[in-house]
Amino acid sequence: MTVAQQGRFAGKVAVVTGAASGIGAAVARQLAAEGARRVHVVDLAQEAAQRVAAEIGGAAHGVDVADPDAVRSLFAEIMTGDGRVDVVVHAAGIDDPVAKEHIYEAAETGEPVDVLSRLEDSTWRRIHAVNLDGTFHILRESVRAMRPGGGGAIVTVGSSAAFDTLVGYPHYASSKAAVHALSQSVAKEVIHFGIRVNTVAPGPVDTAMAARTPESVRTRMNEGAAIGYATAEQLSESITYLASDQASNVVGAVLLSNGGRFTV
Template identity: 40%
Template sequence: MGSFDLTGRVALVTGATSGIGAATAALLAQRGAHVLVAGRDGSRGESVVAAIRAGGGSADFVAADLREARLVRQLARQVVDLGGGRADILVNNAGVYPFGPTEKAAESEVDTVYALNVKAPFHLVAELAPAMAERGHGAIVNVSTMVAAYGAAGMALYGSSKAAVELLTKAWAAEYGPRGVRVNAVRPGPVRTEGTAGMGEELGALASQAPAGRPAEPEEIAEAIAYLASDAASFVHGAVLPVDGGRTAV
């Protein structure tokens, strides 16, 4: 039977300075991984690291700007250096989620969404997965969204970028799975985070459409990510796990 224990593993979590990413970093560290907390905000990143260390975990902050391929690949190399020559777990969590009418999306916004949500994970996998495959072991977890599974007004840009991530998840599972690298995704529903605080009552209204009837806490999404990153999910390849309170089931 597989284990949830991650002792000795090196994990990179992008967008880990708040929300789902911070909760995931904390949980992976709690389970024994050395976590590299990647994000743009140094003060928030250092506070996440400090909290992990205060709880007896191991973590380092890595400054990351994921909007350019060159900088993404530079981050991957830095992570390998900090991880003692390897990265065993990659959580592609960083992203942006603008909502609004298609005709009002500026070209720069379209470019930014696809750069962060699609191209950054692509380049990180390109840099880190081959070495995982050479070692015969690794886990990659991509963070999607429930609106990648169905059409929703105002969600065309965000939803389509994450739909691309879900296809990449399956393609990478086919590409790297035979060499021991498991690639999976979680598909969260509405989550109470710093990033969604501005949605106010709209977040609750969106969540009320699902059987659970409420938004998730970041820790609930982190639990699913940690499962997929662990050996407990040893036979899970190319899966997209809905963690949406049942929204896509009804």
């Protein structure tokens, strides 16, 4: 049987964060379906991660990516058990449902959006701790694990909100813009070790996170000529392309996957 018949990820050991639901779960399923020897399903929601892992024959890990020690222990455990890491997809991230409610209130009353003046320090820090610091922790440990094996592929999940910022979402937009810059800087550094780093920047995706978006805001996002909300499976196709050998010459890219809402 050829590698093409086995799948693009035949024999690979993969790590997917945020894999208990949404984009991460779709990626974990696709990696397993395309031949990955083991898929490590990583999420703060451990029980949900265990369900996805059981479905695909993977291994579940309950980890908060904002905790550097937890991420370090995760990769140490994986290296002890599997001896290598070939593919890492970092899909873990959070938004702010409270800010979404403020946006909803403004849409309903016709008043200007007022999020910044009500934004708590703790919320600002948590958004960046998960979205930005978590990306740093995953990138660092991924590179440490991949270098001895001669390389690998890492895909981070940013957001089109880094370019087309949503009014009332300064903390989310800034955290994702930083993810893009961080990933591209690391990409230039680690390609010399045979490690490719790329980023997918989704527009609206129909996930549990998106379900918290007020309907008035969702309606505005679906207006115009652009394709509306994407599915998690559509994002998975973009992500697994970047993680595969088909993208062997793609390094430091930020792939817009937003249905034509805008280009850069």
